[in-house]
Amino acid sequence: MNHLPLIIKREYLNKVRNKSFIIMTFLSPIIFVVLIGVVAYLTQLNNDKIRVISVLDESGLVKNIFKDTGHTVYHVLEQMSLKDAKALSKETEAYGLLHIDKMNDVKTIAKHITFYSEESPSINTISDLETQIESKLTNMTLLKNGVDLDMINASKIPVEIAQESFDGEKTSKIDSVIKIAFGGALGYLLFMFIIIYGNMIMRSVIEEKTSRIIEVIISSVKPVQLMLGKIFGTSLAGITQFLIWTILGFVLMLIVSAVFGIDLAQVQTPHQQVVRQAMENPELNMKIQDVLTAFYNLPLFNLVVAFILFFIGGYLLYSSFYAAIGAAVDNETDTQQFMMPVIMPLVLAVYIGIFTVVEDPHGTISTVFSFIPLTSPVVMLMRIPFGVPIWQQVLSFSILVGTFILTVWFAAKIYRVGILMYGKKPTYKALIKWMKY
Amino acid sequence: MSNLLEVNEVSKNFDNFTALNKVSLSVPKGSIFGLLGPNGAGKTTLIRIINQITMPDSGTVFLDGEALQGKHIKDIGYLPEERGLYKTMKVGEQALYLAQLKGLSKTEAKARLKYWFDRLDIGDWWNKKVQELSKGMAQKVQFVVTVLHEPKLLIFDEPFSGFDPINADIIKDEILHLRNQGATIIFSTHRMESVEELCDDIALINKSNKILEGKLVDVKRQFKSNTYEVGIRSNNQPELRQELAQKFNVSNATFKTLENELKLNIKLQDNEKSNDLLGFLASKGELSHFVELIPSVNDIFIQTVKNN
Numbered sequence: 001m002n003h004l005p006l007i008i009k010r011e012y013l014n015k016v017r018n019k020s021f022i023i024m025t026f027l028s029p030i031i032f033v034v035l036i037g038v039v040a041y042l043t044q045l046n047n048d049k050i051r052v053i054s055v056l057d058e059s060g061l062v063k064n065i066f067k068d069t070g071h072t073v074y075h076v077l078e079q080m081s082l083k084d085a086k087a088l089s090k091e092t093e094a095y096g097l098l099h100i101d102k103m104n105d106v107k108t109i110a111k112h113i114t115f116y117s118e119e120s121p122s123i124n125t126i127s128d129l130e131t132q133i134e135s136k137l138t139n140m141t142l143l144k145n146g147v148d149l150d151m152i153n154a155s156k157i158p159v160e161i162a163q164e165s166f167d168g169e170k171t172s173k174i175d176s177v178i179k180i181a182f183g184g185a186l187g188y189l190l191f192m193f194i195i196i197y198g199n200m201i202m203r204s205v206i207e208e209k210t211s212r213i214i215e216v217i218i219s220s221v222k223p224v225q226l227m228l229g230k231i232f233g234t235s236l237a238g239i240t241q242f243l244i245w246t247i248l249g250f251v252l253m254l255i256v257s258a259v260f261g262i263d264l265a266q267v268q269t270p271h272q273q274v275v276r277q278a279m280e281n282p283e284l285n286m287k288i289q290d291v292l293t294a295f296y297n298l299p300l301f302n303l304v305v306a307f308i309l310f311f312i313g314g315y316l317l318y319s320s321f322y323a324a325i326g327a328a329v330d331n332e333t334d335t336q337q338f339m340m341p342v343i344m345p346l347v348l349a350v351y352i353g354i355f356t357v358v359e360d361p362h363g364t365i366s367t368v369f370s371f372i373p374l375t376s377p378v379v380m381l382m383r384i385p386f387g388v389p390i391w392q393q394v395l396s397f398s399i400l401v402g403t404f405i406l407t408v409w410f411a412a413k414i415y416r417v418g419i420l421m422y423g424k425k426p427t428y429k430a431l432i433k434w435m436k437y
Numbered sequence: 438m439s440n441l442l443e444v445n446e447v448s449k450n451f452d453n454f455t456a457l458n459k460v461s462l463s464v465p466k467g468s469i470f471g472l473l474g475p476n477g478a479g480k481t482t483l484i485r486i487i488n489q490i491t492m493p494d495s496g497t498v499f500l501d502g503e504a505l506q507g508k509h510i511k512d513i514g515y516l517p518e519e520r521g522l523y524k525t526m527k528v529g530e531q532a533l534y535l536a537q538l539k540g541l542s543k544t545e546a547k548a549r550l551k552y553w554f555d556r557l558d559i560g561d562w563w564n565k566k567v568q569e570l571s572k573g574m575a576q577k578v579q580f581v582v583t584v585l586h587e588p589k590l591l592i593f594d595e596p597f598s599g600f601d602p603i604n605a606d607i608i609k610d611e612i613l614h615l616r617n618q619g620a621t622i623i624f625s626t627h628r629m630e631s632v633e634e635l636c637d638d639i640a641l642i643n644k645s646n647k648i649l650e651g652k653l654v655d656v657k658r659q660f661k662s663n664t665y666e667v668g669i670r671s672n673n674q675p676e677l678r679q680e681l682a683q684k685f686n687v688s689n690a691t692f693k694t695l696e697n698e699l700k701l702n703i704k705l706q707d708n709e710k711s712n713d714l715l716g717f718l719a720s721k722g723e724l725s726h727f728v729e730l731i732p733s734v735n736d737i738f739i740q741t742v743k744n745n
Contacts, residue, residue: 006538010534014523014526018525207524211523212519213520215515216517216535217535217538220538221538422519
């Protein structure tokens, strides 16, 4: 008799109706949105603050070059000793005091510039000042040596290398950024999903053991059916939760940004910052259209199909591990020793994805790990935006499916024996023996 | 009478440990079969093999003349010793789920559950969560779920644990009722008084081997020692004792009486008749007590296991 649909239904309903599941489902997006709101608020607060930098230029060469910006105001002090200037800056709560010593030649001056402040200044502030002074002093030196500045400026030739694949597909630097961001997001999503819902499966197996219903159930159904039912039922509950989160999160974001008037575009993840810097860089001269073009340049259809397949394959593979672990132990505290070897390849996959794939998406390491079944779902998902031949994807997915079938077979053996074992904490040796029973 | 269940030379090893060593059993149709044995003897392993939870290393099992296979799952109802229910599920919902796993349709399961819940007077519990029930209450639900699909073979492992005497009695009556309706029941327990009361047949397993099997009365006949428990009133007890000791194999007995009688166990030789003993005793004093000692299952259990 095939009871799989019945078991899946029970597991699903049991998860979905669970109070903590409902609370988590509806509370998480709220917490998430509130958190983002706070971050956005703080960012704005920070941006609104104006920094005053006092400038005491005893050389008199650079005091007029500083231009006030939205965030920084320069206050030039005259006819004052360094001591008084320091005291004054402190008193007026200036961000800091830039002091340029009086020296004879430009080269010596460059070595006698100091920034005094209460706390260590931000790196951005210092490098900003350095750039401004440097350019002024360089220009002065050039002029002094009789070089025509206009000629130098006119002789500057900006170069932008166009990128194109052998097949004639145009790419750009912004493309890479988008690819990294997109692939990274997919890989990370899978990683999170496996950890959260894998644990849920494990707990559900342990619950059946501790409530001692297990023997009643497996006198009616085959253990492997029960295990698969659990895996599928919990996965469906997980997908339901994810969908609700996505929808709720989206709606809440809209509400929050409308009510509080917080410009969410200002809240930036690291990836977005990369994009922004790339966009703001005048030499690249990128616009939002380019980002969109880059996005549409992605092999979107391939990505969606691969995402669904590798996501399901990878998730099911790891789920069978979690189910076997749950069957092997009596309570959650005993799971630690078995969790390590499961989490390790996952973490490894994410690291390879972030460091190696970004650097060289088609290098040996990236390619090899996108075939090894324990790492392939994450690594392959991160590689696909860079264009992976279909045969590689098919091969990798086949290996993944084959491994999944094999793992389920082994996990079912451990599961079958483990669910009836109570009391002793099993060792790896014991687990291997169980497979022979 | 034919046998519903035939177990032929079934063996099972776990690692270096032998759980069952060529165990054979025949469970007659319509009987209550007591499966006895000390802890760790291999009873649970045998029961799990019958339920197809564990596969035997060698040997065969036949149910109703057919080799045991997947379709037989619905012909067996099993109440394991280690039993429980999903704590967070409602009683009715859970009973429906378990009944459906045994192959009943939802409507069929509902109708039968209603019958049984009413019969055991637990109809009000339908919407309660299992964690709100007491242990005994949960056991009743489990009992219902076990018998609901009307299997040919019922296996009860310590069915009375967790029940108060009143509920234990109700369950006992239900078990007898099921037997009378044609079900065959395997009954595993350490409570020997229930075995005396319920079982038609017994088998004793010790250290992975079956050491005894048969009809309960036959087993008792086999173990009886032709000993009689005797109480006799006499003015001179030591003298009477001595006189009896010369003629018969006598030992002291203890049983409760109202007067201060001479109490003895007298074991007869094969050629001696109980009537002769009775006549002899009657001539010596007023006889208050004369009973043939029938070995209890408890005695048989202890004696057999110790000698094994």
